[in-house]
Amino acid sequence: MQPAKIYRYLTYFFLLQLLIISIISKFPNLVETYYSNGIYPLISFVFRTILGWIPFSFGDIFYIIVGLFLLVSMYRFVKNGFKNLKEKFFKIGAFISVLFFFFHFLWGLNYHRNSLFETLDLEQKEYALDDLVHLSEDLIKKLREVHYQITQNDTLKVTIKKSKIEILNDVSKGYNAVSKSYPHLQYAKKSVKKSLFSLPLTYMGFSGYLNPFTIEAQVDYLVPKHSLPMITSHEVAHQLGYASESEANFIGYLVASNHPDLYYQYSANLMAMRYAVAATYGRDSI
Template identity: 45%
Template sequence: MDSKKRYKILTILLIMQWAFIKIIVQFPNIIETYYSNGLYVFISQFLRILFGWIPFSIGDLLYAAIILFILSGIYKAIKYKNLSLKATFFKITGIISIVFFVFHFNWGLNYVRLPINASLNFKTSNYSNTELIDFTKKLITKTNESQVSITKNDTVIVENPLSKKEIKSNVGLAYNQLEKKYPQFKYTNPKVKHSLFSMPLTYMGFGGYLNPITNEAQVNSLIPKNNYAATVCHEAAHQIGIASESEANFVGYLATTNSNNAYFKYSGYLMALRYCISEIYRKDPASFEVLKPLINKGILKDMQQSQTFWQSYNNWSEKYFKTFYDNYLKANKQVDGIKGYSKMVVLLINYHKNNDFEL
């Protein structure tokens, strides 16, 4: 079969795949049972074994190769008049067809699985302002306790003695503890990598990402260390099939706060507190001013340090990259797009209605 005919067949298959996805997303129970808790478990384990031992991201290199291939095809079609635009079109759509299949087969169907609260047997509902404030007060207490247990001084910033490489290597231990409580979060062959594009990621405003083609979880190596453990556990949550960003934040919170490592616990509570206090600031600035003095000065310094880090990389391009990612999430049934990150607060409040804090 010549290459032209092959690309035309792949283009037809792209249309058929798109139609199949439109149908299968109507049946999240089937995806949950047979894909997320079935086929995907073996796919993800295999990919972590296949690529986990390699210190750099194969997925990043693959992304670069695909982009160069597409740009090269467009360039040649424009430069050389004898090349058919039609043939170039089928070549590009043929490659997209392959990527589309691998994306959904290797990971993408997790976007339409059942919500995490169904797996953990708790109901979610919108919270009142009073519930948000009451929960945040409890969270402030837990974060304060976590910070003082490490520093012995409420005005001192936590200084994590572990290197980022050591933090990455401990993610499996955190999930081992979580698995004892919730077996569905079993995480075998743990491996999280530093992104080859950490500097561009920082300018784009992102802490990490999962490559859905190779199942490689990558973390921005430049982010502040006290945020690092929670980010690593967030990306590991993606690896075990938690596609929603708010749910990956929530599972990352559970993994860090159930860990035996004090620095992991602090990172998890710090992340949760940041989300809750930001939500109060957005909805009720007066209550924010009342709650802020309750937070240990060392934690406030930590939050300011993190904010200063991200502000130092603010640039005009960040909003465009986030708009692109927002549309990507919406295209994958995450209707709130990038705003969905804040839904973690809904999960936190509803989960802790029936689950007391534990240190």
């Protein structure tokens, strides 16, 4: 088959994919059963096994290669005077179609699974300002307790003596601890990497991300150490198939706050306290 026809068919396939995803999104139970708890755990485990031992981010290298390819292609297109627009259109369409397919097949379908509230059979209800105040107070109390356990002094600042790589390597201990109560959070074959894009991530305000094509959990290596344990736990939650940011935050807190390492507990309660205080301020200022 001629390349031009392949590009055209792939472009049409992209439109078909949009329809399929739209339909799939209406059946979260099926996604939960056959993808999130069926195919995806195997995909994630295989990728973590293959790429987890590599000390650098394979996914970031992939992004760099794709970025360079796009820049070169754009340069050639402009240099040739925008010729063969129809052919270029279908090439771009084919490229997007392939990326769209692998994004959803490898990880993206997790966006359409059941919510964590349903999975854990939690009650979701409205909360008042007083609830936020009490939550903030409880978290501050927990934070003080962990602070004192670390420093044995309520005025000294917490200094994390572990290296950042040690913090990343220890994330499995927290997941192993909570997996006794929540088996679906069992985590083997760690694949957590420092992002090669840490500097731009810092400027953009991102602390990490999951690469959906390589299933590597990426963290901004420039963040302060006291934030890193919670960020790492959060990104691993994405890696286990929890696409929602709020759900990854919940799991990240659950894992880090139950971690045997006090530094993880400190990081979890510090971040949760900040969220709670910010939410209290937002509600109280209305």
